[in-house]
Amino acid sequence: MRRGPQAPGNRSLHFYAGIDRVAGRPQSEQVKPLLIALLLALGPAPAAACSLALVLAIDISNSVDGAEYKLQTEGLADALLDSVVRHELVRGRMAVTVMFWSGPAGQHVVIPWTRMETDADVVAMSNAARQLRRAYAQSNTALGAAVDYARGLFEEVPDCKRRTIDVSGDGVENAGTSPERARDAAFAEQITVNGLAIERDVSSVTRYFRNNVITPNGFVMTSQGHRGYADTLRRKLRREVGEGMS
Secondary structure (H helix, E strand, O other): OOOOOOOHHHHHHHHHHHHHHHHOOOHHHHHHHHHHHHHHHHOOOOOOOOOEEEEEEEEOOOOOOHHHHHHHHHHHHHHHOOHHHHHHHHHOOOEEEEEEEOOOOOEEEEEEEEEOOOHHHHHHHHHHHHOOOOOOOOOOOOHHHHHHHHHHHHHHOOOOOEEEEEEEEOOOOOOOOOHHHHHHHHHHOOOEEEEEEEEOOOOHHHHHHHHHHOOOOOOEEEEEOHHHHHHHHHHHHHHHHHOOOO
């Protein structure tokens, strides 16, 4: 029996089916190696960028007694556990380090750079802050040297988009290099310097920080005594880690 001509659509189907039969494999199995090769060529997905590198510089000069020192380290530990701070640190894959400062030669990293990739990383830093022992005492107040030292720490985290020094203190410069010169050098390197001024009776420390320590794009927040340090630092960190994350 003679068959009539096939429709063009049927000829196309038979043509591709013939290719499959010649290859001896279904089309889905032929595509798999191509997909695997493409994925290998693309490589692993890049890690999320670090949005902020933050240096937390804590004053342990002669004006800070043992009880006030404890209020600062406990305050830092508590501030890191604030729900907003924790969320933003991890969301921004931020890098944080903690340093002590006092006189011209009295700067020391006490918690090295830590990448905040999970909530557990934030909790671990909080626990480390709570256990910090005082490195030294009976020293002067060298704000300029502290800012200069903090500037050099950013060399270890070159991938972070923003760089900020968060310097806290309860006094004004009385030794070492000029804080104004250190501030200007930081600003020229696109580093922001913010301040947390711990006041005792008047607002002299806040004014000094505003006029001599922070960069033009920075800000100062004031704690009335060391007992208000934890709450002030919590609010300050919320502002610092939230910038640029909208």
